Amino acid sequence: MSGQNASWAERSKKVLIGTYARYAAAMVKGDGCKLTDADGREYLDCLSGIAVCSLGHCHPVVTDAICAQAKELVHVSNLYDTLPQIELAELLTENSFAEQIFLANSGAEANEAAIKLARICAGPERYGIISLTGSFHGRTLATVAATGQPKFHEGFEPMPDGFSHAPFGNLNVLDAMIANQTCAIMCEPLQGESGVRPLDVEYLKGVVDLCRKHDLLLIFDEIQTGIGRTGTFFAYEQLGIVPDIMTVAKALGNGLPIGAMLTRKELAASFVPGTHGSTFGGNPVAAAGAVATLKIILEDGFLQSVKEKGDYLQAGLTDLAARFPDLASGARGMGLIRGLVLTEKGIEHGADMVNKLFEKGVLINFAGNVVLRFLPPLIISREEIDQLLVALGEVLAEFEA
Ligand SMILES: *Cc1c(COP(=O)(O)O)cnc(C)c1O
Numbered sequence: 001m002s003g004q005n006a007s008w009a010e011r012s013k014k015v016l017i018g019t020y021a022r023y024a025a026a027m028v029k030g031d032g033c034k035l036t037d038a039d040g041r042e043y044l045d046c047l048s049g050i051a052v053c054s055l056g057h058c059h060p061v062v063t064d065a066i067c068a069q070a071k072e073l074v075h076v077s078n079l080y081d082t083l084p085q086i087e088l089a090e091l092l093t094e095n096s097f098a099e100q101i102f103l104a105n106s107g108a109e110a111n112e113a114a115i116k117l118a119r120i121c122a123g124p125e126r127y128g129i130i131s132l133t134g135s136f137h138g139r140t141l142a143t144v145a146a147t148g149q150p151k152f153h154e155g156f157e158p159m160p161d162g163f164s165h166a167p168f169g170n171l172n173v174l175d176a177m178i179a180n181q182t183c184a185i186m187c188e189p190l191q192g193e194s195g196v197r198p199l200d201v202e203y204l205k206g207v208v209d210l211c212r213k214h215d216l217l218l219i220f221d222e223i224q225t226g227i228g229r230t231g232t233f234f235a236y237e238q239l240g241i242v243p244d245i246m247t248v249a250k251a252l253g254n255g256l257p258i259g260a261m262l263t264r265k266e267l268a269a270s271f272v273p274g275t276h277g278s279t280f281g282g283n284p285v286a287a288a289g290a291v292a293t294l295k296i297i298l299e300d301g302f303l304q305s306v307k308e309k310g311d312y313l314q315a316g317l318t319d320l321a322a323r324f325p326d327l328a329s330g331a332r333g334m335g336l337i338r339g340l341v342l343t344e345k346g347i348e349h350g351a352d353m354v355n356k357l358f359e360k361g362v363l364i365n366f367a368g369n370v371v372l373r374f375l376p377p378l379i380i381s382r383e384e385i386d387q388l389l390v391a392l393g394e395v396l397a398e399f400e401a
Pocket residue numbers: 106107108109111136137138139188192193221222223224249250
């Protein structure tokens with residue numbers, strides 16, 4: 001290796017804690033679905049910074065909104081109102097079941113707010129949150145405890161008390177796990193990190209019934225699925241059920257760090273001055289970027305185009321699975337969160353396939369050790385989807401032999 005990428009990698013390894021296994025590319029520029037690395041190589045980004053840059057990189061309208069706000073006011077304490085926060089809250093509440101929101105800086109923080117709200121609403125002694133195996137809810141201690149994957153707990157025990165995990169999609173076991181101290185059930189409508197795994201609608205309806213029966217709150221983590229990713233503004237809209245509390249983050253600011261917890265007024269009333277807070281949450285620059293982002297995603301026809309392109313990608317992936325049955329058994333997902341489901345043999349080569357695609361200039365990842373995951377910017381064109389499918393076909397052909 002030589003050049004800028006290599007020399008930055010060397011500097012990076014010395015001073016940045018190694019929490020990421022990084023590719024041999026340092027990114028310097030983004031434009032739409034295109035990324036450029038420090039040595040001038042271009043990539044088709046089909047990951048969007050993990051479901052973040054839904055409008056593509058450096059969308060001009062969002063960038064203008066960020067710059068304009070940065071020239072007026074970058075930060076004030078949450079002891080004062082700012083218009084971007086108000087506009088953002090209006091957009092989120094006018095377009096969801098929610099009536100009020102709390103602003104945070106990330107997904108994990110939005111989930112922390114949801115967990116704290118559920119506990120304070122339920123009152124003393126009722127602190128238990130049941131989430132699902134395979135879930136991913138964040139990296140703070142409480143959200144990692146909610147995360148139903150032991151590998152994220154290892155070395156950090158003891159986990160905070162009050163979190164348990166019901167097997168994915170199993171209603172009877174969930175029912176049996178509900179105890180006096182349980183206050184909420186928390187889940188992603190479609191698990192992103194563990195392999196683009198949608199929950200069955202009948203199962204979710206059963207969860208709603210259990211919540212009603214036992215007076216539990218239903219928390220939906222839509223951090224990955226929300227803000228248009230699945231072809232509707234939120235995934236819950238397609239499932240015919242409504243949560244009590246919902247969290248969003250990733251795509252909310254098209255790249256700026258911002259998250260939100262959404263709920264009904266009646267529940268929100270348990271949060272009063274002093275119960276919860278954040279220095280940076282809802283920062284004016286991040287909020288202004290989020291307002292600009294949401295206005296575009298909510299434009300007429302935008303979400304319909306996500307659905308159509310999602311169907312197109314699904315058809316292309318299904319076709320590849322049929323062509324390479326030794327490696328892939330099918331495709332799944334909603335809108336533009338899709339996974340190519342690998343067979344046992346495919347799984348063996350999953351990481352290598354992602355690396356080969358990287359070498360061809362296409363960015364995707366291997367999620368949950370089961371699927372190749374595609375999270376392209378929602379503005380991706382059909383030509384770019386074709387480009388992805390052709391590259392993927394070439395890579396699969398290399399491993400099919
Ligand atoms: C990414 C993600 C989180 C964590 O968000 P951070 O911003 O990384 O803290 C939580 N839940 C889901 C479903 C996610 O995809």
